[in-house]
Amino acid sequence: MLLLPSLAKKIIYEVKKLIDEDIIIVNVDGTIIASTDEKRLGTFHEGALLSVKEKRKVIITKEDESRLEGVKSGLNLPIFFSHDVIGVVGITGDPDRILPYGELLRKMTELLIQDSYYSEQIQWRSRMLEAFVFDWLQLKDWSKPFIERANLLKVDLQARRQLILAYIDNHQTFLNEDIWQLTHVWNEQHQHDLFVRWGNDRFLIIRHVHDEAQKETTLQKVKQLKTFIEETWNTSASFGIGQVVEGDQLKKSYEQAERALTVAIRKNGIVFDTDLRLDMCLEEISIPTRKEFTARILNSVLENEELIETFRVFFQQNMSLKQTAEALHIHINTLHYRIKKLEELTELNLKSFPDVVSLYLSLYFLDNHLKNNHENG
Structure with missing residues (x-):
C-alpha cells in the first residue's frame, strides 16, 4: 500500500x-x-x-x-x-x-x-458489485469475462436467487458505508446474499435461496431490516420482493420486485409479488390510458382535495361509513353530504358496483402514477 x-x-x-x-x-x-x-x-x-x-x-x-x-x-x-x-x-x-x-x-x-484501506476496499467491491449486477440483469448469455468477474467477486451464478428491492424515503444519497452497515445487520446467517446500492434512494438484496419454503424467514428478516432503517435513520422504508428464480433468470425476479415495490411504497410496507392480485394487472395498463381514465372519472373534483381525501379514506376503511367518519373526525351526516356531492359532480352512483370500482381505480391511478409523474416532471 x-x-x-x-x-x-x-x-x-x-x-x-x-x-x-x-x-x-x-x-x-x-x-x-x-x-x-x-x-x-x-x-x-x-x-x-x-x-x-x-x-x-x-x-x-x-x-x-x-x-x-x-x-x-x-x-x-x-x-x-x-x-x-x-x-x-x-x-x-x-x-x-x-x-x-x-x-x-x-x-x-x-x-x-x-x-482508510478497508474503506477503499469496501468502495472498490461495492462499485464492482454494482456494475456486475447491472450486467447480470441485462445479459442474455454469460460471457467468459462475466463468469470470471463472478468468480473474482465470489458470486455463485448457479444458486437459486430471490431479488428484494428497497426504497428509502427522504434519506440522503446512499453511501457505500450505509450499504456496508445494512449488510452487517442482514448477513448474520446469510453470508452469500448480496447487497447493492441502486441509485440514491434504493438498494437491492439478492438472496441466495437454499429452501423453497422460506417466505416466512424472508419476511422476518426484511421486517428486522425495515425496523433498523426506520429507527436508525428516522425515515420510512418499503420493500418489494420478487419470486425465487434460477440464477440466469434474475431479471424476472427483479421485474417482479419492482412491481411489488410500487405497491409497497403506497402502503409503506413489505409486499411479495406472489401476493399481488389486482395490482399486478393494473401495472400493465399504459400511462396514457391511466391518465385518460382518471380524467374521465375525477376531472370535475380534482381540485377538491377534501373530497379526494374523503374517498381515499373511504376505501382504506373498506367502505365502512362509520369507520370512515371516525377516521376523518367528522359527523356521519357530513360524510353523507360529501358522498352526495361527489355523486353530483362526477355522475357516479356509489350504490352501483361498477361505479364504485371506477372510483377506486381512478384514485389508485391518481395516487400511484399521475402524482409521481407530476413530481418527476
Missing part, C-alpha cells in the same frame, strides 16, 4: 485533535508529504529515511540537527502496514518530553491507515 499525500494530510488533521505538537509524515523515500509546518513539505528528511531502512524508532537530538539533512530534534517512528514499512511519522520537540507520545502516535496513525 502507498502512503498518499491526501491520506497523510488527513492523518495529520486527525492526530492534531489529540496531540498539540508539530507533526510530519514522510514517505519511504524520505520526502515529507504532510506537515503541520507547510514550509517543510517536499523537503528531504534523512532521519526518517534511516527509520525506514532500519525499521526502527529514531530519536533526533539537537546535535543530530547539524549532521543529518532536513531534521529537527524529535522522534521518528516507522509506520507499518501488513508488516511492511510504508512511511514514517515524526514529532518535533524535546525527545525526553515527547517520547511518551511515540507509541500512541504510531498506533493511531496505523489505525487510520488501516481504516
Whole structure:
C-alpha cells in the first residue's frame, strides 16, 4: 500500500485533535508529504529515511540537527502496514518530553491507515458489485469475462436467487458505508446474499435461496431490516420482493420486485409479488390510458382535495361509513353530504358496483402514477 499525500494530510488533521505538537509524515523515500509546518513539505528528511531502512524508532537530538539533512530534534517512528514499512511519522520537540507520545502516535496513525484501506476496499467491491449486477440483469448469455468477474467477486451464478428491492424515503444519497452497515445487520446467517446500492434512494438484496419454503424467514428478516432503517435513520422504508428464480433468470425476479415495490411504497410496507392480485394487472395498463381514465372519472373534483381525501379514506376503511367518519373526525351526516356531492359532480352512483370500482381505480391511478409523474416532471 502507498502512503498518499491526501491520506497523510488527513492523518495529520486527525492526530492534531489529540496531540498539540508539530507533526510530519514522510514517505519511504524520505520526502515529507504532510506537515503541520507547510514550509517543510517536499523537503528531504534523512532521519526518517534511516527509520525506514532500519525499521526502527529514531530519536533526533539537537546535535543530530547539524549532521543529518532536513531534521529537527524529535522522534521518528516507522509506520507499518501488513508488516511492511510504508512511511514514517515524526514529532518535533524535546525527545525526553515527547517520547511518551511515540507509541500512541504510531498506533493511531496505523489505525487510520488501516481504516482508510478497508474503506477503499469496501468502495472498490461495492462499485464492482454494482456494475456486475447491472450486467447480470441485462445479459442474455454469460460471457467468459462475466463468469470470471463472478468468480473474482465470489458470486455463485448457479444458486437459486430471490431479488428484494428497497426504497428509502427522504434519506440522503446512499453511501457505500450505509450499504456496508445494512449488510452487517442482514448477513448474520446469510453470508452469500448480496447487497447493492441502486441509485440514491434504493438498494437491492439478492438472496441466495437454499429452501423453497422460506417466505416466512424472508419476511422476518426484511421486517428486522425495515425496523433498523426506520429507527436508525428516522425515515420510512418499503420493500418489494420478487419470486425465487434460477440464477440466469434474475431479471424476472427483479421485474417482479419492482412491481411489488410500487405497491409497497403506497402502503409503506413489505409486499411479495406472489401476493399481488389486482395490482399486478393494473401495472400493465399504459400511462396514457391511466391518465385518460382518471380524467374521465375525477376531472370535475380534482381540485377538491377534501373530497379526494374523503374517498381515499373511504376505501382504506373498506367502505365502512362509520369507520370512515371516525377516521376523518367528522359527523356521519357530513360524510353523507360529501358522498352526495361527489355523486353530483362526477355522475357516479356509489350504490352501483361498477361505479364504485371506477372510483377506486381512478384514485389508485391518481395516487400511484399521475402524482409521481407530476413530481418527476
